Amino acid sequence: RGEPSARAPPTREGNRDTRSAMGRGSNEQRKRTNGEAGSGSGSGSGSADPKKAFTDLGVCSALAEGCLALGWKSPTDIQRQAVPQLIDGKDVIGLAQTGSGKTGAFALPILQELLDKPQPFFALVLSPTRELAIQIAEQFEALGVTIGLKSVVLVGGVDMMAQSIALGRRPHVIVGTPGRVVDHLSNTKGFNLNKLKHLVLDEADRLLNMDFEQEIDQILKVIPRDRRTQLFSATMTSKVQKLQRACLKNPVRVEICSKYSTVDTLRQQYLFIPAKFKECYLVYALTELSGSTAVIFTRTCDGARRNALLLRNLGFASIPIHGNMSQAKRIGSLNKFKSGDRNILVATDVASRGLDIPSVDMVINYDVPLNPKDYVHRVGRTARAGRSGRSLTLVTQYDVEMFQKIEHLIGKKMENFETQEEAVLVLQERTSEASRLASMQMRETDSRKGRKRSAKNLDDDDTNDQEHRAELGLRYVKSRKSRK
Incomplete structure (x- = not known):
């Protein structure tokens, strides 16, 4: 309930000898870690010794090296x-805008304490979506x-038995959605x-908006009272306050952003x-x-499908991600975008929270969000x-009122994006034809799915065949005529 229908990739495992592994790392592992490049979540002016910036917080040297390997x-x-605060053993409630390094x-x-006191099933992280859970892991x-x-x-979306086998290996950290965690506990x-x-x-805040209260309550009943709890949220809603009172003990409140806002480095047009x-x-x-690189947000799954097809028909390297796609295709779309194989991701709001795609240059709101707060999460x-x-x-x-509410929420006036009307009109004929073809492709794909037949080349999730893209319109029209 509340989780998009999807499928997750297989879990990973480390050294089977937990205690010896927690005490040391192989030279090969260290080389691999130090060789990784990452955009990371670190920000700020830095220092002469970046490693010291983390050790000054109380982070041990081994983990500080891991931060640097990720590009933090x-x-x-x-x-x-x-x-x-967490290293000192306190419960924490953290309020921070998205992209802040939560x-x-x-x-x-968690890793620092685990290093000193290794044990299986040491930490549980609950996430509202499958994609975010995978990213956290x-x-x-x-x-x-x-x-x-x-x-x-x-x-969800993965065979329970495969996950049970992974649990049998007694991992240190479990990351999951509340519904599936409860399934395994039962x-x-x-x-x-x-x-x-x-x-x-x-x-x-999103966990509670997706009606996970019952599952969270079930989990709270079966875990020790003598534990450490961390709650992170973009906003402090009444539901979050209620949850805070139920599961945190004298928490330290860390608030980076007290209201919905956007960062100063974002140019909003x-x-x-x-x-x-x-x-x-x-x-x-x-x-x-x-x-x-761009993420284009639409209001509906069909809107994401249609725009991805339209842009692909015009030669753009676009790919969709939305709630009606299978888990394998959603993860595949995200990985292709993150790897640079596609530079345009057309998404519904399923992708607007929690997914760190570090190289995004631009966000386009094709549809103005109905909830002004969703604008902040999108951008x-x-x-x-x-x-x-x-x-x-x-x-x-039709969007003026919603747009004004967004400007009021963020406390800023957006600047106008300058256009040349003649240049826009030049694109009209090609765009209309690509749009017509996208509609035909969607109908064909839906028809084939309805008949339980393969839609390999006409599947709107992605197209890898360059020749198919170049000849798409002609081949499609011919196939329609042949059936008639």
């Missing part, structure tokens, strides 16, 4: 304030590679959290356009800003960790 040059604000803030203290593993960390991801023989030391509730030319202006903006995909970024919101005659 210095701690973020949330890390500076939360890490020392994962590092709770992962480093990846950061834990990257930071803990030199100490033989074992982790498991428990999310059905997996020998699995319990009776000795759990750390509970982390990440994106707590808008484009006021007629609704009937919306697709044309999207193509114009992408053409003007060619070479940039949080760019200008992360001190980097610069740009956002562009397409505003039609």
Whole structure:
């Protein structure tokens, strides 16, 4: 319940000998860690010795090296304030805007204590979505590679037996969605959290908005009262306050951002356009800003499918991610985008919180979000960790009121995105044809799925065949005629 239908990749495991692995790391592992490049979540001016910036917080030398291997040059604000408190053994509630480095803030203290007192089922991290759970586990593993960390991801869409086998290897850290964690607590023989030391509730406001209260309550009933709890959220809602009172003991409140806001390094622009030319202006903006990596947000799954196909028909390297895709395809889309194989990700709000895609240059709001707060989460995909970024919101005659609410919420007036009308009109005919073809492709794909037939080349999730893309319109029309 509340989780997108999806499938997760297999879990990873480290050294089987837990105690010896936690005490030392092999030379090969150290070389691999130090050789990794990462954009990381660190920001700030840094220091003469970047490693010292983390050790000054109380982080041990081995983990500080892991931070540097990930490209974290210095701690973020949330890390500076939360890490020392957590290392001192206090419960923490952290309020910070997206992209602030929250994962590092709770992962480093957990790994440090685990290094001193290794045990299986040491920490449980609850996440609202499967993609975020996978990402959190990846950061834990990257930071803990030199100490033989074992982790498991428990999310829906994966065979329970495969996850039960992974749990049988007794991992140190469990990252999962509440529903699947409860499933394993109820059905997996020998699995319990009776000795759990750390509970982390990440994106707590979203966990509660997705109606996970019942599952969280079930988990709280079966874990020790004598534990450490960390709660991280973008906002302090009434539900979050209630959860805080229920599961945290005298927490230290770390607040980086007291209200919804956007970072100063984000250039926010808008484009006021007629609704009937919306697709044309999207193509114009992408053409003007060619070479940039972009996330385009739509309001619906069909909108994401359609725009990804439209752009692909025009030669853009676009790929969709939305809630109606299988887990394998969603993870595949995300990985292709992160690797640079595709530079445009067309997404619904399923991807707008928690996913750290560090190289995004631009966010385009193709549809103005109905909830102004979702705007902040969307544009949080760019200008992360001190980097610069740009956002562009397409505003039609029907969106003016919602757009004004967004400006009121963030306390800023957006600047107008300058256009050349003649250049836009030149694109109209090509865009209309690509749009027509995208509609045909969607109907064909849906028809084939309805008949339970393969839609290999016409599947709107992705197209790898360059020749197919070049001849798409002609081949498609011929196939329609042949069936008639």
